[in-house]
Amino acid sequence: MSDDSVKPLEIPRTSRLSGFYREPMERRRSRLVEARWLTALEARELEGLGGFDEACADAMVENVIGLHGLPLGVALNFVVDGQARLVPMAVEEPSIIAAASYAARLCAEGGGFTVSADAPITTAQVQLLDVPRLEAAMDTLRKEAPALLDRADALMPAMCQRGGGARELEVRVLDATTLVVHLHVDTRDAMGANLVNGLAEALAPWLGALTGARVGLKILTNLADRRKVRVCARVPLAALASEGFTDGEQVLEGILAAQRFAELDVYRAVTHNKGVMNGVDAVLVACGNDWRAVEAGAHAYAARSGRYQPLTSWWREPDGALGGALEMPLATSTVGGAARTHAGVRRALKLAGTSRAVELAGLAAAAGLATNLAALKALSTEGIQRGHMSLHARRVAVEAGARGELVDIVSERLSREHVYRPERARELLDGELAPLMGEQG
Ligand code: MEV
Secondary structure, eight states: OOGSSOOOOOOOSSSSSSSSGGEEEEEEEEHHHHTSSSSSSHHHTTTTTTOOHHHHHHHSSSSSOOOOOEEEEEEEEETTTTEEEEEEEOOOTHHHHHHHHHHHHHHHTTTOOOEEEEOOOEEEEEEEESSSSSHHHHHHHHHHHHHHHHHHTOHHHHHHHHHEEEEEEEEEEEEEEEEEEEEEEOOOSOOOOOOOOOHHHHHHHHHHHTOOEEEEEEEESSSOTTTTTEEEEEEEEHHHOOOTOOOOOHHHHHHHHHHHHHHOOOOHHHHHHHHHHHHHHHHHHOOOOOHHHHHHHHHHHHHHSSSSSOOEEEEOTSSSSSEEEEEEEEOOSSSSTTHOOHHHHHHHHHHHHHOOOHHHHHHHHHHHHHHHHHHHHHHHHOOOOOOOHHHHHHHHHTTTTTTTTHHHHHHHHHHHHHHOEEEHHHHHTTTTHHHHHHHHH
């Protein structure tokens, strides 16, 4: 048999790129090429604004007067459903990408993140006011539901061809004369806001005629609770041990106490959830998704019991490991909108390794669980400031001109002295560290 019939073995990509954060940006990009996350051309296109220009911006929103950039980074060490993943994140706050990468490494020790997601259902609401006979109107709507769903499908042939379409008509009573009709639509890889808003507007006159009601608002709901994602992870006890807290058990207890704090106190729960959204939003922004919609839905979902609660939960597994999960509504999109008009968004989706909205939701949720874990672990051990300040010290060292291993040396000195001024970094580089500067040419 000839060797031609043997396919080359596909070597899985890794999201573990050691020392990545220490490299200069140019080298980070070439490492992504070496690790087969990007082609050489895509890596080059990341330079500057990555192909985003005034013409694109002008076509996206109104009254454009310029462009506004954000750093784009990748969180490392993610393993999601058994596959290595890079997580693109665009965010202005320092430490978030480092925190996500760190916690993803802990979770990878326990096998990584496991995701399950609902079908991508987006829901339109039609408000029916002054309904003359509530019960009769509800009966009529229930009877007419199949015909209404058919009519909705007829309005979106392309979506139906892609496997989406109208799935259910639900009627809810709001008060003695007001109903609201929910039209649940599978919008596949689209967020589907424009689609369902259009459907609601098109079907509303018929709903009004069937019920004798006056039609009110016709708009999607951002409480996308038919479009939830669940992600869970476990961290072996040994992986939790950290400097000064050699005992993983102590760290686990601290994380469980932090979880309990958020369950008991709304002031803490909001901050806890902000830590979750640090990860979720950064992925959504990088991938050009509507993060305001997800934010609104997330907080309403957190308060669904009548009491605002943490979106994540953490517990002790029977084998002693730390277990954690996040469940939240997460409507994402990988088509249309910015994915069509913004080259950087397309590249971020490529880095995320997906063209499927539900997979993107899973990745964003994994990032949210990771940033929450990193925050709880830091807060319940050494506190959040130490990590923040050591990253800050690195930035100050680089700003003062340190490169390579000098960045480590200078930032360690700044941290030890608790002085984070560029002048001090420059003093060190021009003084006692000058010989090392010379070596680096
Ligand atoms: C800061 O951006 C996020 C945290 O406040 C989250 C938390 O307290 O859990 C650190």
